[in-house]
Amino acid sequence: MYDIIIIGAGPAGLTSALYALRANKNVLILEAKCYGGQIIDSSKIENYPGIELISGFEFATNLYNQVKKLGGNIIYEKVIHINEDKTVVTNKNEYKAKAIIIATGVQSRRLNVDNEQKFIGHGVSYCATCDGNFYKNKIVAVVGGGNTALEDAIYLSNIAKKIYVIHRRNIFSGDAKYIEELENKTNVDFIFNSNVVNLNGKDYLESIDIQHENKQIETINIDGLFIAIGKIPDNNMFENVVDLDEFGYIKTTDGLHTSTPGIYVAGDTKAKFLRQLTTAVSDGSLASTMAIKEMN
Ligand code: NAP
Numbered sequence: 435m436y437d438i439i440i441i442g443a444g445p446a447g448l449t450s451a452l453y454a455l456r457a458n459k460n461v462l463i464l465e466a467k468c469y470g471g472q473i474i475d476s477s478k479i480e481n482y483p484g485i486e487l488i489s490g491f492e493f494a495t496n497l498y499n500q501v502k503k504l505g506g507n508i509i510y511e512k513v514i515h516i517n518e519d520k521t522v523v524t525n526k527n528e529y530k531a532k533a534i535i536i537a538t539g540v541q542s543r544r545l546n547v548d549n550e551q552k553f554i555g556h557g558v559s560y561c562a563t564c565d566g567n568f569y570k571n572k573i574v575a576v577v578g579g580g581n582t583a584l585e586d587a588i589y590l591s592n593i594a595k596k597i598y599v600i601h602r603r604n605i606f607s608g609d610a611k612y613i614e615e616l617e618n619k620t621n622v623d624f625i626f627n628s629n630v631v632n633l634n635g636k637d638y639l640e641s642i643d644i645q646h647e648n649k650q651i652e653t654i655n656i657d658g659l660f661i662a663i664g665k666i667p668d669n670n671m672f673e674n675v676v677d678l679d680e681f682g683y684i685k686t687t688d689g690l691h692t693s694t695p696g697i698y699v700a701g702d703t704k705a706k707f708l709r710q711l712t713t714a715v716s717d718g719s720l721a722s723t724m725a726i727k728e729m730n
Contacts, residue, residue, distance in 0.1 A: 436462045438725055439522050439531040441513050444471020445711055446701025447537035448497045448506075449718025450725075455504040457726050462529055463501075464522065466512040470494030471539045472665065472702075473711055475561045475582075477589050482711055490563075493711070513538075516675050520696055533725040536672060536684060536692070537700045537718065540665035540709075545577065549633040553659075557639025562586035562660050571595045572657035575642060577630055579603055583662035584612035590660065591619045598654065600625045600644060628652075633659065667703045679705045689717070690724050698725050 438454045440447045443465035454461045473479070476490035485493075501508075511524035516536075522529045542560035544550055550558060559565040562576070566589055574594045576587045579601035585608075587599045599616065604626045606613055616622050625644065631651065632643035641655045667682045676692040676699070677685040683705040690698050700717035702709045 436460050436529060436531040437729065438462075438533045438535060438722070439464065439520075439529055440535045440537060441516075441522065442471065442537035442539055442701070442703075443469040443498070443508055444537060444539045444701060444714065445473055445494070445497060446539070446714040446718040446721075447471075447535070448494075448501050449715040450535045450537060450700055450722040451501045451506050451718075452497070452504065453719050453722035454726065455501065455506055457722075459726060461506065462531070463506060463508040464513055464524060464529070465508055465510055467510075469498045469508065473714075475563050477563050477585065479711060514671055516672055516697070518675055518694060532729045533696045533698065535698045535700055535718075535721045535725060536669075536676070536703060537721075538668065538703045540702045541668050542661065543664045543666045545630055545661055545663065547631060547633060549635070549639075550661075553633055553635065553639045556637060557635065557657065558633065558659050558661065560661050562589045562662070565658070565660075566590050566593050569594045569658045573655065574598075574658040574660060575600055575630075575654065575656045576660045576662055577601075578662035578664070579606040579608065580662070580664065581608040581612065582664075583660075584608040584616060586660050586662050587616055587622060588612060588619075591616070591622050594658070595621060597622045598625055598656070599623070600628055600630060602629050603627065630659070665702065665709075669703060681705075690721050696725075696728070 437459040438461050440450045440463045473490040479488050511526050515523040573596045575598040577600045590597050627647040628644045631645045634641045675694045684699045698721040700721040701714040
């Protein structure tokens with residue numbers, strides 16, 4: 435029996451673990467993939483108070499090492515279910531705890547066009563910092579208009595020969611600073627008011643069809659497509675123990691508690707106003723402190 439099981443080893447989950455371990459609690463962290471969560475995809479973090487500039491990977495690794503030094507136990511198994519008695523069922527085992535913190539973050543939103551699944555790893559990527567290097571001197575496109583898409587395009591502009599940024603609106607929603615940086619790049623073209631409607635190729639992606647505002651379809655030859663159109667939660671496996679909002683995020687009464695006593699939520703997977711690194715670590719520290727307080 436653990437004091438606290440934390441599901442997810444991103445910034446929210448690892449911060450929960452940090453606080454629980456420092457309170458001398460017996461903690462298990464369950465992670466399906468690798469530590470760090472989506473912050474690993476950010477090449478530069480410039481808005482974390484007290485740290486002027488750090489890469490997402492370095493930040494996550496520092497936090498991971500901090501937790502490991504305190505004896506943090508991370509088991510890499512995928513959680514598939516939680517029971518009301520606080521048994522956590524993974525693809526391999528069952529674990530029981532006095533309290534559970536769900537910190538599973540969010541997943542990349544799909545374009546939902548034909549062949550998207552088929553070309554993942556064969557020309558389609560959701561992570562420029564992970565896969566950008568495969569496209570040295572090649573032609574790539576980035577879809578999306580938020581900060582992730584803009585950051586991805588900046589990152590890729592130093593690797594690829596040509597970058598198209600394709601957005602369905604006529605204006606980006608990301609920061610002006612990134613837009614300006616991209617406008618000054620000679621190898622970046624913006625395509626506004628357009629949607630990617632088809633991915634073409636045999637074994638690898640070879641071209642995409644985009645539909646412009648006037649409904650005309652244009653085919654562009656590219657080697658890689660980076661899809662950066664936001665994130666969505668994946669909380670269906672917890673539906674029996676937590677209430678979800680209309681978008682699938684976990685509802686809380688006060689930012690911490692879910693609808694089942696002893697089950698808390700932290701980070702991007704909960705219904706909240708602002709999804710940032712700062713709010714994720716804040717959630718993690720609060721959820722852990724509350725779990726400890728209420729189990730005593
Ligand atoms: P986002 O801000 O939600 O932007 C998603 C973009 O994808 C929007 O331009 C949206 O267009 C577009 N989109 C959504 N669904 C689409 C679809 N089916 N087809 C085509 N386009 C679609 O997501 P994000 O860029 O991943 O950023 C998430 C959060 O993280 C934001 O708060 C962002 O500021 C933050 N972030 C911060 C940094 C940083 O500070 N360095 C870096 C990355 C992210 P519409 O506007 O038309 O919906």
